[in-house]
Amino acid sequence: MRFFASCGKGLEYLLVDELLALGCPHATATIAGANVTGSLRDALHAVMWSRLASRILWPLAEFDCADEHALYAGASAVDWTQHVPARGAIAIDAHVGGTGITHAQYAAQRVKDAIVDTMRAKTGERPDVDLHSPDVRISLVIRKQRAILSIDLSGAPMHRRGWRQRQGDAPLKENLAAAVLMRGKWPDVYRAGGALLDPMCGSGTLLIEGALMAADVAPGLMRHEDVPPTRWAGFDADAWADLRVEAIRREAAGRASLRPAFVGRDSDPQAMAPGAANAGASARSRMSAHSQSMTPASPATSELS
Incomplete structure (x- = not known):
């Protein structure tokens, strides 16, 4: 299985070295991250130990996405009942470029609509939206009319270690x-x-x-x-x-x-x-x-x- 580890631009090759040192079988640098071959356990190992990654994304679906209708259809094809608790809360982080959809917030809204509609049709219940502390955070990336939907295994930005109580001007991440x-x-x-x-x-x-x-x-x-x-x-x-x-x-x-x-x-x-x-x-x-x-x-x- 292949997953994605995101990072700040310029850190890609350091991230690849780190992921390989953590035991991932294969990793290659790409823009603002690394494509990684490995198991779910490898991905969770990266969530626990990576000091460089920003997010660890586990892919669910990839599909052509020329417009909002294709986005809704592609998102609706995922069986969300296998991923999201019926009474849980979700958040969608969207990044778009090179496609007919130019507004990331609108793209996130369409994915949310697809999740809610498909889950309500299957279970009679729907998840809530919680942008700050969701049960499941979902990543949407659209580039050159291709969309990738992933589960954010890290849940929150990984640069937040939990120790920062105060900060000065322009703090270093x-x-x-x-x-x-x-x-x-x-x-x-x-x-x-x-x-x-x-x-x-x-x-x-x-x-x-x-x-x-x-x-x-x-x-x-x-x-x-x-x-x-x-x-x-x-x-x-x-x-x-x-x-x-x-x-x-x-x-x-x-x-x-x-x-x-x-x-x-x-x-x-x-x-x-x-x-x-x-x-x-x-x-x-x-x-x-x-x-x-x-x-x-x-x-x-x-x-x-």
Whole structure:
């Protein structure tokens, strides 16, 4: 089976390397993501462990889509009762281009209509719409008059790790921070005894991501805790439970061996306030040893050597 892992543009080849390292049998870079060959368990493994991906999308249907009528017909051909709880809630994320449908929100509305109509006809019930916390999030992509409908296995944007309590101006996304660290070979540097210093740490994203990588903490474990990422009817709960057990074991071992190797400085104490809050939030559940590493630089230590 083939699934899609999305990411920010420019991160595609790093993402491919990460997915292959996670055990996916095959992955190739494409625009803003990677096409991946693997099982549902491989996809869920990526949801748990990928630090670079934005979404993991499991395809349900692909069809020609020249206009809204073709979109409705193609979406109606899917047996949604096999995917969506009858009294659950759905959200549709739509991206369109190169087709007769030019408005993403309208395309999402037509897919919603198809889901509601087909489920009501089969069960007498229909799902609700919840854009913020749906039971099942559905992805629609239309390019060059071809539509792909997928289940969003990640449920929410994967750059949200769950530790960010506050942020400053123009915060660095967590998965972009992870990409910077991977490009700089940070895991190898840490294993060789090196340390991570951010002289303009602000809200602390780079340092916190570096600490989580060093401690071998799975991003999906922080993001979802005890709640599965989706209530999709095809979700493999046993596989997810196994992945959680493995992630918890690895985190415990990583925390036990984690050494103090993270220092954050910033010339603006106000810019550092979010960083202190975020370090504390991550420390309470993951890294208590490093909540004091972010201190404002004094004039005597403002020059780094």
